[in-house]
Amino acid sequence: MDFFDFNLPSYGWSTVLGSAISGVFLGSIYALVALGLTLIYGVLHIINFAHGALLMLAMYAVYFLWQAFGIDPYLAMLIVVPGGFVFGYLLQRGVIGKASHGRDEIILLVTLGISIIIENAALFFFSATERSVRVPYDLDGFDLGVTFVVYPELAALGGSLLITFLLWLFMIKTDTGKAIRAVAKERQGARLVGINVDHIFAVCFGIGVACVAAAASLLVPTYAVHPQIGYLFVLIAFTVVVLGGMGSFVGALVGGFLIGIFEQLGRLYLGESLGVITISFIFILVLLFRPSGLFGKPAG
Amino acid sequence: MTLQVRQLHAAYGAMKVLHGIDLEISEGEIVALLGSNGAGKSTLNNNISGIYTPKSGDIIFDGQSITGLPSEKVVELGIIQVPEGRRVFPNMSVLENLHLGGYRRGRNRRDQNLERIVSVFPRLSERFNQLAGTLSGGEQQMLAIGRGLMAEPKLLILDEPSLGLSPLLVEEMFELIAELNKQGLSIFLVEQNVMQSLEIADRAYVIENGTVALSGSADELIDDPELRKTYLGL
Numbered sequence: 001m002d003f004f005d006f007n008l009p010s011y012g013w014s015t016v017l018g019s020a021i022s023g024v025f026l027g028s029i030y031a032l033v034a035l036g037l038t039l040i041y042g043v044l045h046i047i048n049f050a051h052g053a054l055l056m057l058a059m060y061a062v063y064f065l066w067q068a069f070g071i072d073p074y075l076a077m078l079i080v081v082p083g084g085f086v087f088g089y090l091l092q093r094g095v096i097g098k099a100s101h102g103r104d105e106i107i108l109l110v111t112l113g114i115s116i117i118i119e120n121a122a123l124f125f126f127s128a129t130e131r132s133v134r135v136p137y138d139l140d141g142f143d144l145g146v147t148f149v150v151y152p153e154l155a156a157l158g159g160s161l162l163i164t165f166l167l168w169l170f171m172i173k174t175d176t177g178k179a180i181r182a183v184a185k186e187r188q189g190a191r192l193v194g195i196n197v198d199h200i201f202a203v204c205f206g207i208g209v210a211c212v213a214a215a216a217s218l219l220v221p222t223y224a225v226h227p228q229i230g231y232l233f234v235l236i237a238f239t240v241v242v243l244g245g246m247g248s249f250v251g252a253l254v255g256g257f258l259i260g261i262f263e264q265l266g267r268l269y270l271g272e273s274l275g276v277i278t279i280s281f282i283f284i285l286v287l288l289f290r291p292s293g294l295f296g297k298p299a300g
Numbered sequence: 301m302t303l304q305v306r307q308l309h310a311a312y313g314a315m316k317v318l319h320g321i322d323l324e325i326s327e328g329e330i331v332a333l334l335g336s337n338g339a340g341k342s343t344l345n346n347n348i349s350g351i352y353t354p355k356s357g358d359i360i361f362d363g364q365s366i367t368g369l370p371s372e373k374v375v376e377l378g379i380i381q382v383p384e385g386r387r388v389f390p391n392m393s394v395l396e397n398l399h400l401g402g403y404r405r406g407r408n409r410r411d412q413n414l415e416r417i418v419s420v421f422p423r424l425s426e427r428f429n430q431l432a433g434t435l436s437g438g439e440q441q442m443l444a445i446g447r448g449l450m451a452e453p454k455l456l457i458l459d460e461p462s463l464g465l466s467p468l469l470v471e472e473m474f475e476l477i478a479e480l481n482k483q484g485l486s487i488f489l490v491e492q493n494v495m496q497s498l499e500i501a502d503r504a505y506v507i508e509n510g511t512v513a514l515s516g517s518a519d520e521l522i523d524d525p526e527l528r529k530t531y532l533g534l
């Protein structure tokens with residue numbers, strides 16, 4: 001038997017288009033997770049290894065709000081997003097910033113440690129069981145002809161775009177947003193105009209976790225929650241950040257959509273399990289040919 | 301406004317840089333701080349500004365000890381430093397840079413302050429929307445000073461404002477500093493341009509290897525044989 005003797009299935013354009021559209025919906029969530037990651041990287045110059053664990057934690061929060069109080073996952077956003085901000089702010093100000101003494105390599109290890117603690121605590125308290133929320137409208141939607149769009153997909157796209165837009169407005173219009181951009185590129189200059197850099201770091205971390213919390217609300221209606229769920233999304237979010245360019249907002253958005261589309265097309269052509277390797281493939285290609293990403297500035 | 305530095309010792313880790321500095325700046329003065337490369341001038345500024353914490357000694361501003369206060373508190377009190385190398389925000393527009401100058405102080409009078417600064421530096425207003433990182437060195441220096449003025453300083457610390465400017469611009473810069481001082485601003489001027497600094501300063505300190513080697517009125521120091529020999533090669 002010839003190992004190389006297999007053909008890619010051939011599909012009509014409508015099937016391909018349908019796949020790509022569902023990739024856009026999926027990609028919008030990747031973009032949101034990546035947005036938080038890229039903001040933290042752009043300002044603190046660290047990779048937040050706890051990002052996935054925090055997403056998982058937020059998904060549990062949304063799940064339990066639904067299970068215990070019957071709060072709709074989308075409505076839960078009003079609780080978990082501010083809650084995520086405060087949690088992230090305190091985590092940076094009280095733990096990560098204090099433990100690391102401003103040394104980037106220690107911050108990295110501290111976030112890694114936090115992710116291990118959160119994941120093991122989740123396994124211990126919530127067990128490895130998958131839990132899912134059933135919303136009455138999860139299969140409702142409308143037919144686009146080439147594909148059927150369910151409302152949760154639409155909410156994911158709308159929610160992600162809205163949050164990205166609001167965050168962008170915040171960054172260019174408000175004093176705090178400007179201070180964040182100042183700290184990102186010129187910490188000492190920022191200190192000398194009276195910006196409290198530790199506060200700004202914590203605000204960024206808070207916003208990063210708030211983004212993840214919003215993503216959690218958008219995910220829970222369609223994804224089951226379990227202690228490992230964060231890995232899945234955060235590995236993809238890393239790819240998105242590298243593809244889009246470290247620290248770039250537009251990059252996170254475009255990268256998210258591209259990865260979502262590639263992933264769905266990969267699934268279509270290579271099957272459920274093999275399809276996901278398209279993401280790793282893109283990751284390696286980007287690192288080989290454009291290490292600064294699509295929207296990043298080349299180093300040096 | 302008075303700033304008093306008493307027996308200030310400063311270090312980077314185990315490396316001691318300042319060994320007991322004493323100096324004073326009074327209301328309305330231009331006080332020059334002179335000294336060769338590596339003497340510890342910027343280290344002194346950054347210890348005053350709260351970027352670093354002194355090892356020992358005291359910094360007293362208007363009768364209140366500010367030793368070891370974080371930088372945002374020092375700014376809030378009105379000690380504003382325009383640092384060596386300008387340190388403008390390169391990724392932001394000229395207007396945004398000026399705006400951030402009023403982040404901690406002078407927040408409610410940003411518009412008036414901006415107007416005043418534009419009248420001092422008309423060239424900045426022509427470039428409001430240009431990214432600060434793309435300005436020429438001289439323009440960046442103006443922006444850095446403008447950003448400092450947005451905070452309504454009681455004491456303005458200028459760290460080598462003439463560095464990297466053409467001789468003509470250096471001349472303009474010193475005229476500007478003298479003019480700001482005439483309008484009532486107290487200025488601590490760190491410089492390597494010894495003669496020009498002494499011409500506009502009231503008093504001066506010369507530091508060498510982290511200690512004050514010479515001090516006195518600017519007029520006296522201009523004629524000091526030791527200073528002329530060391531710094532001017534005369």
Ligand SMILES: Nc1ncnc2c1ncn2[C@@H]1O[C@H](COP(=O)(O)OP(=O)(O)OP(=O)(O)O)[C@@H](O)[C@H]1O
Nearest residue numbers: 312315317335336337338339340341342343344384
């Ligand atoms: N961040 C730092 N970490 C360690 N050492 C430093 C640091 N900044 C300055 N130094 C050292 O402290 C000494 C004094 O430096 P400082 O910058 O205060 O000198 P300066 O008088 O401002 O010189 P210049 O005129 O060249 O600006 C130098 O030996 C310098 O190498």
Ligand SMILES: [Mg+2]
Nearest residue numbers: 341342343384
């Ligand atoms: Mg210096």
